[in-house]
Amino acid sequence: xxxxxxxxxxxxxxxxxxxxxxxxxxxxxxxxxxxxxxxxxxxxxxxxxxxxxxxxxxxxxxxxxxxxxxxxxxxxxxxxxxxxxxxxxxxxxxxxxxxxxxxxxxxxxxxxxxxxxxxxxxxxxxxxxxxxxxxxxxxxxxxxxxxxxxxxxxxxxxxxxxxxxxxxxxxxxxxxxxxxxxxxxxxxxxxxxxxxxxxxxxxxxxxxxxxxxxxxxxxxxxxxxxxxxxxxxxxxxxxxxxxxxxxxxxxxxxxxxxxxxxxxxxxxxxxxxxxxxxxxxxxxxxxxxxxxxxxxxxxxxxxxxxxxxxxxxxxxxxxxxxxxxxxxxxx
Amino acid sequence: xxxxxxxxxxxxxxxxxxxxxxxxxxxxxxxxxxxxxxxxxxxxxxxxxxxxxxxxxxxxxxxxxxxxxxxxxxxxxxxxxxxxxxxxxxxxxxxxxxxxxxxxxxxxxxxxxxxxxxxxxxxxxxxxxxxxxxxxxxxxxxxxxxxxxxxxxxxxxxxxxxxxxxxxxxxxxxxxxxxxxxxxxxxxxxxxxxxxxxxxxxxxxxxxxxxxxxxxxxxxxxxxxxxxxxxxxxxxxxxxxxxxxxxxxxxxxxxxxxxxxxxxxxxxxxxxxxxxxxxxxxxxxxxxxxxxxxxxxxxxxxxxxxxxxxxxxxxxxxxxxxxxxxxxxxxxxxxxxxxxxxxxx
Amino acid sequence: xxxxxxxxxxxxxxxxxxxxxxxxxxxxxxxxxxxxxxxxxxxxxxxxxxxxxxxxxxxxxxxxxxxxxxxxxxxxxxxxxxxxxxxxxxxxxxxxxxxxxxxxxxxxxxxxxxxxxxxxxxxxxxxxxxxxxxxxxxxxxxxxxxxxxxxxxxxxxxxxxxxxxxxxxxxxxxxxxxxxxxxxxxxxxxxxxxxxxxxxxxxxxxxxxxxxxxxxxxxxxxxxxxxxxxxxxxxxxxxxxxxxxxxxxxxxxxxxxxxxxxxxxxxxxxxxxxxxxxxxxxxxxxxxxx
Numbered sequence: 001x002x003x004x005x006x007x008x009x010x011x012x013x014x015x016x017x018x019x020x021x022x023x024x025x026x027x028x029x030x031x032x033x034x035x036x037x038x039x040x041x042x043x044x045x046x047x048x049x050x051x052x053x054x055x056x057x058x059x060x061x062x063x064x065x066x067x068x069x070x071x072x073x074x075x076x077x078x079x080x081x082x083x084x085x086x087x088x089x090x091x092x093x094x095x096x097x098x099x100x101x102x103x104x105x106x107x108x109x110x111x112x113x114x115x116x117x118x119x120x121x122x123x124x125x126x127x128x129x130x131x132x133x134x135x136x137x138x139x140x141x142x143x144x145x146x147x148x149x150x151x152x153x154x155x156x157x158x159x160x161x162x163x164x165x166x167x168x169x170x171x172x173x174x175x176x177x178x179x180x181x182x183x184x185x186x187x188x189x190x191x192x193x194x195x196x197x198x199x200x201x202x203x204x205x206x207x208x209x210x211x212x213x214x215x216x217x218x219x220x221x222x223x224x225x226x227x228x229x230x231x232x233x234x235x236x237x238x239x240x241x242x243x244x245x246x247x248x249x250x251x252x253x254x255x256x257x258x259x260x261x262x263x264x265x266x267x268x269x270x271x272x273x274x275x276x277x278x279x280x281x282x283x284x285x286x287x288x289x290x291x292x293x294x295x296x297x298x299x300x301x302x303x304x305x306x307x308x309x310x311x312x313x314x315x316x317x318x319x320x321x322x323x324x325x326x327x328x329x330x331x
Numbered sequence: 332x333x334x335x336x337x338x339x340x341x342x343x344x345x346x347x348x349x350x351x352x353x354x355x356x357x358x359x360x361x362x363x364x365x366x367x368x369x370x371x372x373x374x375x376x377x378x379x380x381x382x383x384x385x386x387x388x389x390x391x392x393x394x395x396x397x398x399x400x401x402x403x404x405x406x407x408x409x410x411x412x413x414x415x416x417x418x419x420x421x422x423x424x425x426x427x428x429x430x431x432x433x434x435x436x437x438x439x440x441x442x443x444x445x446x447x448x449x450x451x452x453x454x455x456x457x458x459x460x461x462x463x464x465x466x467x468x469x470x471x472x473x474x475x476x477x478x479x480x481x482x483x484x485x486x487x488x489x490x491x492x493x494x495x496x497x498x499x500x501x502x503x504x505x506x507x508x509x510x511x512x513x514x515x516x517x518x519x520x521x522x523x524x525x526x527x528x529x530x531x532x533x534x535x536x537x538x539x540x541x542x543x544x545x546x547x548x549x550x551x552x553x554x555x556x557x558x559x560x561x562x563x564x565x566x567x568x569x570x571x572x573x574x575x576x577x578x579x580x581x582x583x584x585x586x587x588x589x590x591x592x593x594x595x596x597x598x599x600x601x602x603x604x605x606x607x608x609x610x611x612x613x614x615x616x617x618x619x620x621x622x623x624x625x626x627x628x629x630x631x632x633x634x635x636x637x638x639x640x641x642x643x644x645x646x647x648x649x650x651x652x653x654x655x656x657x658x659x660x661x662x663x664x665x666x667x668x669x670x671x672x673x674x675x676x
Numbered sequence: 677x678x679x680x681x682x683x684x685x686x687x688x689x690x691x692x693x694x695x696x697x698x699x700x701x702x703x704x705x706x707x708x709x710x711x712x713x714x715x716x717x718x719x720x721x722x723x724x725x726x727x728x729x730x731x732x733x734x735x736x737x738x739x740x741x742x743x744x745x746x747x748x749x750x751x752x753x754x755x756x757x758x759x760x761x762x763x764x765x766x767x768x769x770x771x772x773x774x775x776x777x778x779x780x781x782x783x784x785x786x787x788x789x790x791x792x793x794x795x796x797x798x799x800x801x802x803x804x805x806x807x808x809x810x811x812x813x814x815x816x817x818x819x820x821x822x823x824x825x826x827x828x829x830x831x832x833x834x835x836x837x838x839x840x841x842x843x844x845x846x847x848x849x850x851x852x853x854x855x856x857x858x859x860x861x862x863x864x865x866x867x868x869x870x871x872x873x874x875x876x877x878x879x880x881x882x883x884x885x886x887x888x889x890x891x892x893x894x895x896x897x898x899x900x901x902x903x904x905x906x907x908x909x910x911x912x913x914x915x916x917x918x919x920x921x922x923x924x925x926x927x928x929x930x931x932x933x934x935x936x937x938x939x940x941x942x943x944x945x946x947x948x949x950x951x952x953x954x955x956x957x958x959x960x961x962x963x964x965x966x
Contacts, residue, residue: 022684047532048503161621191393192559193618196603218532221562221605248607260607262537264566266589267608272544273566275537279502408860428868435866448857452879462865513861 007078008035009212010059010180015072017051017058024284028054028067030236033310036180036212036229043223043244044216045259046233049280052216055233056182059214060099061089076180095125098173102185104165107172108157114141114168115153118175125176136175144171144201163194167201174205181206184216199226220259224248232256235283235291238310242317252313252324254296261330274330290322298323336420338521338553339382339405339438344424345413346375346397346404350626372625374400376577376633377414379652382553384520389556389568389585391600395622397577398557399443402525405555406440407431418521436466439514443526445506449498455509456480456494463516483512487542504535511542515550523555528563540567561604565589570658573597576633577625579652583659593655594663595638595672632664640665640672685960695956701949709768712761717744720754720762721913727753732927735934748934750924756935759920760942766916767943770827771896774834779889781835782842787873787881789843790850801847804840812837813902820908827910830903834896841888849881887958894950901943917943 017029029051036042044052057063059074061081074081076096081089093099101107109117118137122128128136134153141149144167157165166186173181183202187195203226206213217223223230224244231241232255240253251257258276278295281287287294293303300323308320314327350370359366375397382388390398404411407423416424423434439462442448449458459480467473481491487508498506507527514522527543528536544567546552558564564571565585572582573594581594592598599616618637623629631649635641642664650662665672680686689695718725730753736746747756789797807815816833823829853859854877862872901918903909905925910916915923917939924936 022687047534163621191622192561192605193393193599193603194621196605196617199605219605220533221607224607225605258534262533263607264537264540264562265608266562266565266604266606270566272541273537275541276534277538279504279535280532403860406864408863432866435864440861440864442857442861444857448861450858450862450876450880453875461862461867465866510861513865 007075008037009040009077010214011035011073011075012055012059013073013075015055015058015074016070017054017063017067018070019067021066021284026283027236027286028283029058031072032233032236032238034231034238034241036214038179039206039210039212040229041206041213041215041227043227043230044214044233045218045220045223045230047218047259047280049235049283050233051236052233053184054236056099056184056214056216059182060093060097061086094121094178095176096178097180097182098176098178100166100169100173100181100183100186102188104162104169105157107169108165110157113154113156114160118153118172121172121175140171140175141168143205144168144174145197146171163190163197166190166194166198170198170201170205174209174211177209177211179211181211181213182216183213185218186215187222188217188219195222202226220248220263232259235280235286237291237320239292239321240317240319241310242313242315246315246317250314250317250325250327252317252319253321254298254323254325255292256319257325257330258295290320298325336417337381338384338386338419339555340417340420341381341401341405341414342379342417343414344375344378344401344404344411344416346400346409347412348372348374370626373577373628374625375404375411376628378572378574378577378579379414380572380579380582382521382555384553385547385551387547387554387556387567387569389558389564389571390574391558391561391564391571392574393559393600393622395576395625396574397625398559398574399525400577401574402440402523402555402557406438406523407434408440432465435462436517437519438521438523439517439519441507441510441514441522441524441527444530445503445510446498446530448510449506451498453497454494455484455489455496455498455501458498458509459483459494459512459516461516462513466517479516480512483515484509486515486546487512488538502535503531504538507531507535507539508542511539511546515546518550519552521553521555523557525557526559527556529558529560536563543567561601562606573600576622576628578633578662580634580662581660582652583657587657587659591659593659593661593665594634595640595665596634598674632662642671688960689956692956694952698949698952698954698956701945702953705764705768705946705949708761709765713758713765716755716758716761718755718758720759729753732932732935734932747938750935751927756920756938759915760917760939763915763917763920763939764942764946766827766910766914767897767900767918768893768946770830770834770900770910770916771893774831774838774896775889775892777831777835778838778892779842779885782839783846783878783881783885785839786843786846787850787877790847791854791869791873791877797847800843804843807837807840813899816899816903817906817908820903825908825911827914830900830909833903834899837899838892838896841892842885845884845888846881849884850877853877853880883961887954887961890957891951891954894947894954897943897947897950917946 013033015029015032019026019028032055034042044055046052058069059081063069069082072082076092115137119133122133122136137153138149141152146152146164146167160168187198190198199222215223215226227244229241230244230247232239232253234255240247240251240256247256248260251260261274262276264273276295281291281294289305290303290308293299302322308322310318310320313319313324348371350372359368378401380388390401392398403409405416411424414424415422418434418437423431426434460476463476463479467476480494484490484494489505489508528539531539540563547554556567568585570582570584571588573580573596575596581597592601595616599618602616616639620637623636629636631647632645635645644664650664652660652662653666655661655666730745730749731751733742733745733749734740735748736743741748745755749755785800789800815837819833819836820829823832859872859876862876900909900916901921904916904918905922910919920939921936928936
């Protein structure tokens with residue numbers, strides 16, 4: 001754990017979230033720990049099956065059967081959300097923690113006008129009167145870059161384009177002044193020019209409100225432009241974490257190295273990409289020892305016998321690897 | 332078939348789709364009386380380019396720019412509304428089913444979605460053999476198909492034991508390999524690849540890109556490679572075409588385009604792409620607003636509604652693609668009045 | 677077989693009491709239809725085996741009952757239990773055959789409408805719409821009065837009302853299937869339309885039909901019973917369960933209730949069993965509930 005004297009905004013300790021399906025137990029999150037301080041942006045990175053979305057849902061208490069949080073703590077201001085009741089969670093969702101999803105249509109109700117959906121959040125989480133709520137909604141829409149906001153409040157979600165809808169979702173997420181925003185692939189469905197607009201908007205909102213953010217994404221490039229810290233997940237485990245610059249420039253874990261090398265470099269010519277061989281193992285049937293060893297160029301017999309623990313590496317990095325990379329070393 | 336003819340030569344390709352709905356849905360009443368609406372999506376509006384044997388051409392652009400429609404029209408999933416599609420000199424744009432069959436041995440396609448592009452009820456060996464079986468007529472040739480399928484699967488990194496399985500037993504990357512084997516089965520000269528790696532995880536994406544490059548070298552394949560991801564395009568393409576709202580706005584050899592993008596849209600696209608590199612060489616052009624509807628194209632230049640340099644000429648006159656040297660072509664009025672843009676190189 | 681026993685479908689089946697009860701009822705009737713007639717001494721349609729002296733015997737547990745006729749007899753001395761076994765045979769035969777015919781015709785028309793669109797689609801779907809705006813029993817009644825009665829005529833009437841639901845379902849699934857990339861891949865592979873339909877579209881639109889087909893057998897048994905009850909169904913020489921109810925109905929209020937009530941209970945149990953099992957299938961095969 002990091003040595004912080006003050007309590008962080010959110011601390012996740014040894015989180016285990018399993019899904020009990022007919023075909024076997026899916027250990028989607030299998031011992032994940034991290035902390036986020038006030039005003040920080042943490043990138044949660046991994047490929048599909050890494051468990052990054054499940055971490056987000058676990059924090060919000062949105063894990064439904066057959067899923068279950070088996071063990072661990074999720075401490076918001078020191079209060080454990082795992083043991084908190086549904087009533088307390090409902091209070092927290094929207095007010096203290098809000099969420100932005102990949103597909104804006106899943107978080108917007110197509111039957112209600114945008115204004116009504118925004119008003120609902122304020123009715124639930126503030127004691128403003130109707131006039132003040134209306135004013136707050138207009139201001140919020142304007143601050144996410146929607147012009148003619150008072151008019152657009154009456155519009156329905158389908159009357160907005162994809163990028164505009166994501167702006168509305170962000171406006172709703174920011175409305176109650178949350179301390180933490182969980183953004184799950186917020187720009188994956190958007191075009192690159194719209195993506196850059198939305199990322200700018202999110203950065204500005206965070207800077208202005210001092211909120212923290214967990215940015216869940218598969219896209220290392222997006223996360224490297226947004227996040228202060230990065231946590232890399234593989235098969236439900238944290239394999240590496242640290243400050244963004246350290247982690248991108250000199251990762252210690254071969255998986256992180258592989259991910260970075262897989263991205264084609266637009267600044268110089270490469271004949272072949274350095275690829276990670278193989279594919280993610282069946283998460284219902286994980287190998288003993290290190291989960292990454294079958295795809296790892298550095299794997300040795302120890303990796304098959306013993307699961308590596310997170311240990312401190314160079315710079316700000318922590319990595320779960322028996323044979324971590326030194327700075328500048330290639331896999 | 333002349334040796335000199337390029338593998339694919341597309342001239343003024345147009346693809347317009349009438350918007351669906353029956354008679355009753357299209358009736359409209361206004362002051363001047365009852366009308367029958369005929370709304371049309373102008374998906375592709377006169378696109379021209381050519382690809383040599385063994386060459387990789389990428390089409391980039393954002394959703395709705397018509398790049399996938401170009402791919403599917405060339406693969407003759409759609410019949411083009413206008414223009415020519417010359418495969419080794421032979422114009423196949425108006426071909427019927429029977430005429431297309433021999434052409435399909437020269438041109439195959441790889442699809443975007445590794446889950447939707449394989450029939451869940453077919454075994455891998457039947458999926459891969461499908462194009463090949465349509466091209467083999469003698470029983471003797473048919474007997475050789477299973478051995479050919481096995482060799483193909485081995486070439487794309489799968490093994491013989493995989494042939495008897497169903498698609499759901501494979502990961503996304505393996506499914507894309509199956510799709511590649513299917514396309515290769517008839518030994519085509521051209522493969523149209525519609526966003527072949529955009530649904531894959533980044534580590535798997537690198538595997539597939541490497542495989543596609545190896546196959547190009549081995550079989551002398553030409554690719555028409557559709558992608559929205561500029562880093563992928565930079566890695567794989569020999570030349571690049573940038574599309575916007577059904578128009579080609581710029582084409583150039585890969586290195587020219589990335590070193591000196593000229594169309595304001597290309598520059599915006601390049602500068603908007605996030606990068607893990609800290610230093611940004613290109614100055615950022617931020618676009619406001621979103622892509623206009625293809626149902627109702629803007630007058631003049633298609634990009635003028637979002638272009639930071641647009642002036643009245645852009646609304647009046649549609650710029651044509653013109654050669655600006657170094658193999659680069661450009662559809663922008665700035666070519667004539669470069670003083671309007673201080674960053675123009 | 678062992679893979680089936682280990683499948684999730686079978687696992688859920690063993691944990692669903694409604695599925696077990698439903699399939700048990702269905703199995704009982706199928707068995708009764710197949711071997712039942714060999715288990716009863718009397719063939720109720722063999723006039724020679726009937727004895728008028730046995731008429732209107734009550735069920736065995738009522739005073740005056742006869743162990744030879746466990747559920748009593750009707751006015752001609754016909755064993756009600758034997759009549760039910762023979763009647764269920766006709767009811768189920770009509771239900772299943774009409775379902776198979778409806779399913780085949782509806783699927784073919786739905787595939788044509790969905791795959792080719794245009795005029796064919798408009799014509800087929802407008803006919804379907806018109807048909808859906810009438811109660812099916814009314815259409816069947818109208819057809820029966822036009823073509824006359826008989827088992828074959830009942831089959832024609834039921835098929836005429838039954839194909840619509842398949843055509844609509846198959847057309848809808850076909851429209852979504854032909855947008856899928858594997859159908860486009862088949863086009864690029866050079867497959868002719870009939871092969872694309874047979875190899876790629878048809879196998880992928882069949883699953884939802886299993887549920888419809890199961891429930892439809894129950895619906896058809898009921899419609900046939902109604903037609904027979906109204907006197908335009910099967911002929912008196914081949915009495916289905918519905919006709920048994922009608923025959924007993926005339927004397928129902930004179931206290932001779934068993935001739936009508938037992939065939940009624942049989943229909944109810946048969947349709948109840950089919951619907952229970954159909955609901956289980958619907959839950960299991962619906963990918964959205966997974």
